[in-house]
Each structure stands twice: as C-alpha cells, then as structure tokens.
Amino acid sequence: MDFTLDQKHEMARGLFRDFAETEVKPLAQETDETEVFPQVTVDKMGRFGFMGIPVPKEYGGQGCDPLTYVMCVEELSKVCATTGVIVSAHTSLCIDPILTYGTEEQKQKYVRALATGEKLGAFALTEPGAGTDAQGAQTKAVLDGDEWVLNGSKCFITNGKVADVYIVIAITSVTEDKRGRKKKNFSAFIVEKGAPGFSFGTKEKKMGIRGSSTYELIFEDCRIPKDAILGPEGKGFPIAMHTLDGGRIGIAAQALGIAEGALDRAVAYTKERKQFGRSIAAQQNTQFVLADLAAKVEAAQLLVYKAAKAKETQKVYSVEAAKAKLFAAETAMEVTTKVVQLFGGYGYIREYDVERMMRDAKITEIYEGTSEVQRMVISGALLK
Amino acid sequence: MNIVVCIKQVPDTAGGVKFNPDGTLDRASMLAIMNPDDKAGLEAALRIKDATGAKVTVLTMGLPKADVMLREAMAMGADEAILVTDRVLGGADTWATSSTVAAAVKKLDYDLIITGRQAIDGDTAQVGPQIAEHLGLPVISYAEDIKVEGDSVVVKRQYEDRYHMVKAKMPCLITALSELNEPRYMTPGGIFDAYDEKEVTVWGRADLTDLDDANIGLAGSPTKIAKASDKVAKGAGEKVNLDPTESVNYLMEKFREKHII
Numbered sequence: 001m002d003f004t005l006d007q008k009h010e011m012a013r014g015l016f017r018d019f020a021e022t023e024v025k026p027l028a029q030e031t032d033e034t035e036v037f038p039q040v041t042v043d044k045m046g047r048f049g050f051m052g053i054p055v056p057k058e059y060g061g062q063g064c065d066p067l068t069y070v071m072c073v074e075e076l077s078k079v080c081a082t083t084g085v086i087v088s089a090h091t092s093l094c095i096d097p098i099l100t101y102g103t104e105e106q107k108q109k110y111v112r113a114l115a116t117g118e119k120l121g122a123f124a125l126t127e128p129g130a131g132t133d134a135q136g137a138q139t140k141a142v143l144d145g146d147e148w149v150l151n152g153s154k155c156f157i158t159n160g161k162v163a164d165v166y167i168v169i170a171i172t173s174v175t176e177d178k179r180g181r182k183k184k185n186f187s188a189f190i191v192e193k194g195a196p197g198f199s200f201g202t203k204e205k206k207m208g209i210r211g212s213s214t215y216e217l218i219f220e221d222c223r224i225p226k227d228a229i230l231g232p233e234g235k236g237f238p239i240a241m242h243t244l245d246g247g248r249i250g251i252a253a254q255a256l257g258i259a260e261g262a263l264d265r266a267v268a269y270t271k272e273r274k275q276f277g278r279s280i281a282a283q284q285n286t287q288f289v290l291a292d293l294a295a296k297v298e299a300a301q302l303l304v305y306k307a308a309k310a311k312e313t314q315k316v317y318s319v320e321a322a323k324a325k326l327f328a329a330e331t332a333m334e335v336t337t338k339v340v341q342l343f344g345g346y347g348y349i350r351e352y353d354v355e356r357m358m359r360d361a362k363i364t365e366i367y368e369g370t371s372e373v374q375r376m377v378i379s380g381a382l383l384k
Numbered sequence: 385m386n387i388v389v390c391i392k393q394v395p396d397t398a399g400g401v402k403f404n405p406d407g408t409l410d411r412a413s414m415l416a417i418m419n420p421d422d423k424a425g426l427e428a429a430l431r432i433k434d435a436t437g438a439k440v441t442v443l444t445m446g447l448p449k450a451d452v453m454l455r456e457a458m459a460m461g462a463d464e465a466i467l468v469t470d471r472v473l474g475g476a477d478t479w480a481t482s483s484t485v486a487a488a489v490k491k492l493d494y495d496l497i498i499t500g501r502q503a504i505d506g507d508t509a510q511v512g513p514q515i516a517e518h519l520g521l522p523v524i525s526y527a528e529d530i531k532v533e534g535d536s537v538v539v540k541r542q543y544e545d546r547y548h549m550v551k552a553k554m555p556c557l558i559t560a561l562s563e564l565n566e567p568r569y570m571t572p573g574g575i576f577d578a579y580d581e582k583e584v585t586v587w588g589r590a591d592l593t594d595l596d597d598a599n600i601g602l603a604g605s606p607t608k609i610a611k612a613s614d615k616v617a618k619g620a621g622e623k624v625n626l627d628p629t630e631s632v633n634y635l636m637e638k639f640r641e642k643h644i645i
Contacts, residue, residue, distance in 0.1 A: 008579040011456065015570050049571035062573030072572070 003302070012068050016075035019048065020083075028080035031211035032356050037162050038211050041083055046117015050087060055095055060112035070253040070308040074301075077257025078264070081360035082211035084257055088250030089158040090114065093368075094121025097167055097188065097243045101231035110165055110190060122163035123247070124154035124217050125240050132373055134169075134240065139219060141170035141189060146226045148189060150219035153201065156367070160215025161200050166191045167243070168217070169236045186236030190228050197222030208359035245321045247368045249311055252304045252324035255332035255364035259297050262332075262339040262357045266290060270342055286342060293335045300328040319381045326374035329364035336361040385438035385532075387429040388492055390485055390499040390515065391422040391457060393450040397504050401614045418453050421500025425560035427567040428530050429498050430461045436532060439463050441492060445473060445484055451584050458578035459570035466492075470588040475602025478506070482514030483604070487595035488587060489519060496537065497557040501526060512559035522552045525559040 005013070024041055031038050045051055053069040055061020062068075069091060077084030095114050098106055113119040130136035139152025150170055157166075172187040191198060201216030231239050267290065270281035280286050307324035310317035336358035340347035347354050365371045395401070395414035402410040418426075429440045442457040444450050445468040454465035468488050476484065489497060497519075499512035509525070516523035528547065529540035539558055541548040589600070598604055626634055639645045 006579075007452065007455075008575055011452070011459065011570070011575050011579075012572055015459075015572065015575065019569055048569045049573055053572050057573065062571060062576070064572045064576050068572055068576075 009068060009071065012064070013071050013075065016050075016072045017078075019045075019050075020075045020079045024076055024083050025079040028082075028353070029350075029356070031080060031082050032208075033210075033350070035205070035210045037213045038080075038083060038086075039162070042086060042117065042120065045083075045087065049116075051090060051117035051120075052095065052111075052115025053091065055091075055099065055111060055115040059099070059107055059115055061115040066249065066308040066311040067305060070249060070304060073250050073253035074257040074260070074304070077254040078261035080211075081254055081258050081357070082209045084254040085158060085209055085212050085251070086120075088247065088254055089123060090121045090163075092247040092250040093123030093158075093243055094163070094165060094167055096246045097123075097230060097239060098190065100242070101188065101235075101239055102190075103227075105227075106190060106230065114165060119164035120159055120162055121165045121167070122157055122159040123167045123243065124157050125169045125244075126154060126156050127152065128155050132370060135184060135237070137169065137171065137184070137186070139168070139170040141172050141187060143172075143226065144223075147223045148226060148228060150189070150191070150197070150222040150224065152219055154217040154219075155201075156204065157215055157217050158212055158367075160213045160217065161203070162213045164193045166193070166217065167230065168219075169240045170219075172233055172236070185234040186240070187233050188230040188236040188239045189224060190230050191219075191222070191224055195222050195224050206363070208356070208361070208363050241318075244368055245316075245318045246311060248321040248325040248374070249304065249307045249317075251364055251368045252300075252307060252321070252328040255325070255328035255361065256297070256300050256304050258357050258361050258364070259293075259300060259328070259332040259335040262336045262354055262361075263290070263293050263297055265352075265354055265357075266293070266339040266342050269346075273343075280342070289338055289342060293338060296331045297335060300324075300331040303327050318377055322369070322374040322377035325364075325369065326371050326378065329361075329371060329374075332361040332364050333358075385432070385436055385495045386493045387432060387438050387440050387496045387498060388489055388494045389422070389426045389429045389440060389442050389457075389462070390489075390497065390512070391426060391442050391444050391453065392419045392500070392503050393417070393444065393446050393453045394419045394503050394505045403612065403614070416449065416453070418456060419500050419503045419505075420562040421502060421504075421560055423500075423567045424562045424564040425498040425500050425558075426457055426460065426462065427565045428527070428558075428560055429496075430568065431565070432496075432530070432532055433461065433463075438495075441466065441494075443485065443488055443492075444468065445476070445481060445488070454584045455575075455578040455582075456570060458582050459574035460568055461574065464585065465582070466585045466587060468587045468592070472589050472601050475605060476600065477605035477607035478508050478510040478514060479606055480600050480602075480604040482511045482518060483599035484592065484595060485511070486515045486518035487592040489515065490594050491587075491592075495554045496532075497521070497555070498530075499557065499559050501559045501561050509559070512557060516557035519557070522556045523559070524550050524552055524556065527558045527560050528564055530558060530560075530564070 049062045052061035053064045054066050057063040073084045073088050114121050127137045141148045141150045168189045168191045171184045173185045175183050197220045199218045201218050204214040270286050273280045303324040307320040310320040339354050340358050393416045396417045402413050404410045432438050433440050440462045441464040442462045443466045502509035513523045524539045526542045527539045528542040531538045536553050538551045541550050
C-alpha cells in the first residue's frame with residue numbers, strides 16, 4: 001500500500017492549485033457577495049481542459065483518472081466552493097451518465113461539447129415533494145409519436161439556468177406488483193436548453209455556494225426527440241442512483257477542499273494574531289484544536305481518494321462514495337465552525353474567507369444525498 | 385517548421401534566495417521552476433505551433449531533476465524534450481553552457497531557436513546570444529512580439545525607451561522577454577501524456593560529438609565568481625512630517641535630486 005502520489009498526480013495538483021490561486025481566489029468573495037455565476041472562470045476552465053478531466057480523449061476529454069478530477073474539485077474548493085460544485089455537477093452528474101449509459105451517437109453529440117467546456121451540464125432528479133424520497137417524484141414523460149412529452153418540475157438544480165444539457169429523470173410508466181401495489185418506473189432523458197415547453201422558475205437564494213446557479217426547471221408539454229432517452233426505458237432510477245454515487249465523490253472532494261482551505265487559513269491567522277502578548281498559535285487550546293482538525297482533514301482526504309480509486313477500478317462503489325461524502329462533509333462543517341471560533345470576531349466578518357467557508361460547508365451535508373442518506377447506504381451494506 | 389526552445393530550471397527566487405557557505409546558490413532548499421523568460425519563449429513557440437503546426441522541441445542542460453520541468457513543457461504542448469546532463473558538464477559558466485547547448489542544437493533540425501533573455505539565477509543574458517554565435521546565426525534579443533512571415537520572422541525588439549522592428553530570415557535565434565506573453569497553463573491530459581506517452585531524451589557528454597572538452601564544465605569556464613550575495617537589505621529610510629503641499633514639494637525635490645524626473 002502506497003499513500004504517496006506519483007509525479008504525474010503531483011504535477012496535476014500543482015496545476016489546479018496554481019489555477020485556483022491565480023484565477024479563482026481573487027473572485028471568490030465577489031462571487032459570494034454578488035451571487036453572480038463565475039462565467040469567466042468557467043470559460044477558462046473549459047479552455048484548459050478542467051471541464052472534462054476523467055473523460056476519454058476520443059470524446060474530447062483529458063483522458064485522466066477519477067483521482068485527478070477529484071483533486072481538481074478539491075483544489076478549486078479550497079478557495080471557492082462555488083467553482084468546485086460547478087465542475088462537480090457538470091462532470092459527475094451530466095457527463096458521467098452519458099458516458100456510462102449513452103449510445104455512441106449521444107456520446108458524440110453531447111460529451112465532446114461538454115468535456116471541452118463548450119457546453120455546461122446539469123442533472124435534475126429532486127422535486128419539491130421528492131428529496132431523499134426520490135421515488136416520490138411526479139414529473140412524467142409520455143411517448144407521443146416520435147417525441148417524449150415531459151410535464152412536471154424539478155427544483156434545487158445546480159448549474160440550473162446556465163447549463164445547456166440536462167439529465168432529467170421522469171416517470172415513464174406505472175405498473176402494479178402481485179399485491180396490487182403501484183410502482184413508478186422512471187427513465188432518464190437528455191434535455192437541451194431551448195426545448196419547447198422547457199423553462200426556468202425562480203432562482204434560489206442560498207446560504208452558501210451563492211455563485212452557483214440554482215434554479216427550478218419547469219416542463220410544460222416539453223417535447224424532446226424519442227432518441228433523447230438515456231439508457232433503457234424504465235431504468236432511470238438505477239441510472240440516477242449510480243450517477244449520484246459518482247457525484248458524491250465529487251461533493252466529498254468539494255467538502256474536503258473547503259475543510260483544507262479553512263484549516264490553511266487558521267494556521268496562517270493563529271500565527272499572526274496576538275493576544276495576551278503572544279500569538280494565539282502559542283496557546284495550547286489553539287494547538288489542540290488545530291491538531292484535531294488536521295487529523296480529521298487527512299482522514300477525509302484518504303477516504304475521498306480511496307473512493308476515487310474505487311470508481312476507477314470497481315463497478316459498484318456506493319459504500320466507498322457514501323463513506324467519503326459523509327465523513328468529508330461533516331469534517332468540512334466541523335472544521336469551518338471551529339476555524340471561525342479561532343478567528344473570533346474576525347471570523348464572523350465577511351471580509352475574512354472563513355465566514356463564507358462555514359456557510360458553503362453546510363450544503364455538503366445536504367445535497368447529493370444528505371448525511372442521513374449516506375448513513376443509510378453504509379449501514380445497509382453493513383447489515384445486509 | 386522546427387522550433388527549438390532552450391529552457392532552464394532555476395530556483396524560485398520569489399521566496400528569497402539562500403546560499404551555501406561557499407557562496408554558491410543553495411539550489412536544494414529552493415523550489416525549482418521554469419525560468420520565466422524561457423517560459424515566455426516556450427509560449428511564443430507554442431503560439432507559432434498553434435498557428436502553423438510547427439514542431440516544438442524543448443532542450444535543457446541541467447541536473448536529472450530537470451526532467452520535471454521538461455515534462456511540464458510537454459504538458460503545455462511541446463512535442464519533444466531533450467535533457468543534456470552529465471557530471472562533466474557541471475559548474476559551467478555562460479561560455480561552457482552555450483558551447484554545450486549549441487553542440488546539442490546542432491544535432492537537431494531547426495528553423496528557429498528561442499531562448500529566454502536571461503535566467504533569474506544568473507541574470508547574465510549571455511547564453512542566448514552566445515548559442516547564436518556558436519551556430520553562426522543572426523540573433524534578435526529582447527523580443528516582445530514575434531511573427532512568422534514566410535521564411536522570416538518579424539520581431540518587436542524592446543528597449544527601455546523605444547523598440548525596433550527587426551526582420552530576419554530563418555534560421556535565427558530570438559531571446560524572449562517574460563513580457564512577451566502570458567504563458568498558458570498545462571492541461572490535465574497534457575500532464576498525463578507527458579508521463580504516460582512521451583519520453584525525455586537524455587544526452588550525455590558522449591552524445592555531443594561536435595564539442596571540445598576545453599569548452600565544457602567548470603574547467604572550461606573562464607568566469608570566476610569572487611562573491612555572490614542577495615539583495616542588500618534597505619535601511620530604515622527617511623521619515624518626514626509635513627503638511628500635504630510641503631510633502632509633495634519635498635518629494636519632487638528629492639526626485640529631481642536623484643534624476644528620477
């Protein structure tokens with residue numbers, strides 16, 4: 001077992017760190033303050049290949065492994081969690097299912113444009129009445145001649161209004177089992193922006209990741225071609241769940257980045273800040289808090305990297321992804337909360353990044369499966 | 385079209401300079417980076433490649449650890465990389481370096497050679513022009529803009545107070561300023577290719593046939609360094625307490641005194 005990164009991955013990390021420090025960090029506070037989607041950064045990331053890192057070269061991607069992609073989300077999130085989630089949702093939730101379940105034609109049509117950053121991707125499963133209970137979704141798709149007709153709405157969609165390509169999960173039939181219980185059968189669809197009957201609802205005003213474009217999607221007799229179905233009809237739910245397994249590794253990386261970023265700032269600040277005639281880093285309370293946080297951050301990193309390796313080598317990696325996301329998200333929340341405390345009054349002021357980081361951290365415990373859902377996945381495998 | 389870009393791995397002076405007790409640079413304790421002027425030269429070559437499909441080869445003389453810098457250059461888009469490394473080449477001054485690099489360049493097909501103006505560790509700005517001299521090529525230094533027109537290059541040669549537009553027929557050598565451009569980032573896929581698909585060609589002394597032993601390494605270096613030092617720390621300066629109008633007058637007088645204005 002080797003815990004060191006090879007030169008190739010070290011160089012990739014250096015690249016992501018350099019880009020994050022130079023291009024992303026200077027805009028992070030403004031992005032949070034103005035809630036404006038950082039399009040300039042996304043365009044740059046497209047140009048330098050960040051929007052298609054784990055995508056094979058034949059589809060316009062970079063041909064790298066999931067670990068490299070995870071390190072990119074991690075480094076971006078150290079300075080700006082908004083930028084981290086844009087890449088994560090685009091890559092894990094939109095490109096990945098098309099690569100995994102798409103026809104060759106769909107891959108050629110969509111993945112190339114997505115991987116080069118020419119187009120942006122999103123994923124729509126959640127509905128107002130169906131969060132953790134995704135089976136409760138109501139959006140329907142009915143085949144009418146050569147077209148599917150979608151009706152319903154999706155909410156809390158990351159990259160909502162700025163995306164060009166959406167993976168949408170909708171009910172395509174309802175069947176009864178032997179006992180007469182009704183079962184919804186879902187299918188996955190690729191919907192393009194501009195499809196007739198597809199519009200946007202309100203923009204959500206959020207606690208954190210405020211530059212991320214979070215919108216409601218509305219489908220009113222939205223007509224898409226018959227061949228816009230992704231994977232077999234009726235397999236939408238397993239496709240969505242498998243997609244979320246991958247997505248959770250991306251969010252775990254985002255949470256890890258937030259935690260690392262907050263810890264870095266705490267180390268620098270506590271060395272500078274003087275109280276009672278010496279730096280607060282010289283106080284044992286600070287030292288013990290920092291030590292605990294550093295140990296947890298490293299543990300989170302190991303879980304996240306292990307999940308990334310599992311995605312590369314295993315067909316099923318639900319449990320690895322759930323453990324990584326659960327631990328990284330809760331670590332991000334704990335680290336940012338304690339770092340704000342170490343900063344004292346300054347930690348509560350928006351001028352200092354840690355206040356934003358604490359708000360950003362919270363969502364990692366909620367989206368792409370709450371911490372409770374991750375516990376269900378982990379314990380389910382444990383007790384089966 | 386074949387472009388050879390000569391690059392050098394240098395200590396990153398951004399975090400301060402450290403010296404060994406004997407006055408030489410303590411390279412081991414400082415981060416190593418691609419020399420900024422050389423990186424601009426590489427970017428200029430890559431832009432010509434983007435426009436014309438030219439082949440770009442990067443070449444360096446240095447320690448085996450310069451391999452990382454060459455991979456970085458390939459991850460930015462260079463096609464091939466050559467590392468000239470050999471114990472007998474160590475301790476070279478600009479004369480021995482340029483003799484060695486010129487001997488390596490002679491083994492390659494080239495239409496254009498680009499070097500950085502100068503390296504941030506030695507600051508001599510001599511190696512580029514010396515390579516041109518060894519190869520009998522015209523040299524255009526301080527390039528701030530490079531355009532290829534047919535079999536010629538048109539270069540904006542920057543001075544402090546003016547610039548020259550110089551046209552030269554290729555083959556020729558250009559030394560680049562870091563102001564020339566904003567070097568591109570590597571791409572993640574470029575990094576993977578640089579390690580998984582590409583090789584760094586390594587040449588030792590024995591591979592360089594057109595090179596006299598009298599012109600290599602420490603023994604072949606006429607330069608003798610008496611003393612090296614970091615920037616001298618500035619004194620406390622002068623503090624004056626005057627009202628705004630008087631302060632401006634005082635400052636202007638000082639500027640005039642020192643011929644700044």
